[in-house]
Amino acid sequence: MRDMEEQLREAMARVQPPDGFAARVMARTAHQPRRPWYARYGAIAAVIVLACSLFAGLYVRHVRQQEAAEQAQRQLTFALRLTAEKLAVIHNRLKVSAPIVRIDRQEREQL
Amino acid sequence: MSVGAALEQAAAGDKAAFAMLVREHQAMVFSIALHYLRNASLAEELAQDVFLDLYRNLGSVESAAHLVCWLRRVAVNRCIDRGRKRAFRSEVALEKVAEPASRRSENDPMAAEALRKLVAALPEWQRAIVILRYQEDLDPNEIAGLLELPVNTVKSRLHRALGVLREKLERKQKQEARA
Numbered sequence: 001m002r003d004m005e006e007q008l009r010e011a012m013a014r015v016q017p018p019d020g021f022a023a024r025v026m027a028r029t030a031h032q033p034r035r036p037w038y039a040r041y042g043a044i045a046a047v048i049v050l051a052c053s054l055f056a057g058l059y060v061r062h063v064r065q066q067e068a069a070e071q072a073q074r075q076l077t078f079a080l081r082l083t084a085e086k087l088a089v090i091h092n093r094l095k096v097s098a099p100i101v102r103i104d105r106q107e108r109e110q111l
Numbered sequence: 112m113s114v115g116a117a118l119e120q121a122a123a124g125d126k127a128a129f130a131m132l133v134r135e136h137q138a139m140v141f142s143i144a145l146h147y148l149r150n151a152s153l154a155e156e157l158a159q160d161v162f163l164d165l166y167r168n169l170g171s172v173e174s175a176a177h178l179v180c181w182l183r184r185v186a187v188n189r190c191i192d193r194g195r196k197r198a199f200r201s202e203v204a205l206e207k208v209a210e211p212a213s214r215r216s217e218n219d220p221m222a223a224e225a226l227r228k229l230v231a232a233l234p235e236w237q238r239a240i241v242i243l244r245y246q247e248d249l250d251p252n253e254i255a256g257l258l259e260l261p262v263n264t265v266k267s268r269l270h271r272a273l274g275v276l277r278e279k280l281e282r283k284q285k286q287e288a289r290a
Binding site: 004007009010011012014016017018021022025028032 | 133146158159227
């Protein structure tokens, strides 16, 4: 048995296509638009623009959320301060209208 | 006209230069497809598609060597894609196809045909590697670069493919000797 690799080289020899192959290819090229040299960069540019837009959108959303959170915090602080002031006023009024009566031990025993 | 000059002129829109490039490389592309698919009409269709791809992307091909590499890669990838899409049955026998372009077998044509059938029955990557190794005479490093596979993977697949081919061929020869 001859060397296997040699047999493969012979069996796998190049073969010419049927006659008129090049003419058939050329006929098909007549209907093919040529891709300009910059076309291959178009897809890359589109991906970059899309990624930048996405990043900018996410950043703007993040900033807006942060602003809303700060505003809510300010409103809550203001409300708490207002409540505290009102409670202090009520507390003072209660102290004036109902003074604390101190009863010493002697009076307690008498009672 | 050299292939490099034809490439430049074809990229500039010269159709005659592109036709020259087709004629120069048609045997290589057609043979890859034919040995992979074992179907002459499908092989021609696929080879035409490869050259149309080239026509659309002439601007991205930088040199004559790059062109050969580009055509081999696109042809093999298209063969693998086509092979996955449908199961093949040979519609046109290889004997009806034109004679080999370069080397001509001085030995048993039946054995060569049997070997081609066995190659066509290999798994897709093994088949592509065997075709590139023995039709295009590429070494494992070049095949690895072309198919974007590790060199060791190429070597092991080639080794496995040769083992399978040797075993099947010996079995077939024993059967024929007995008959």
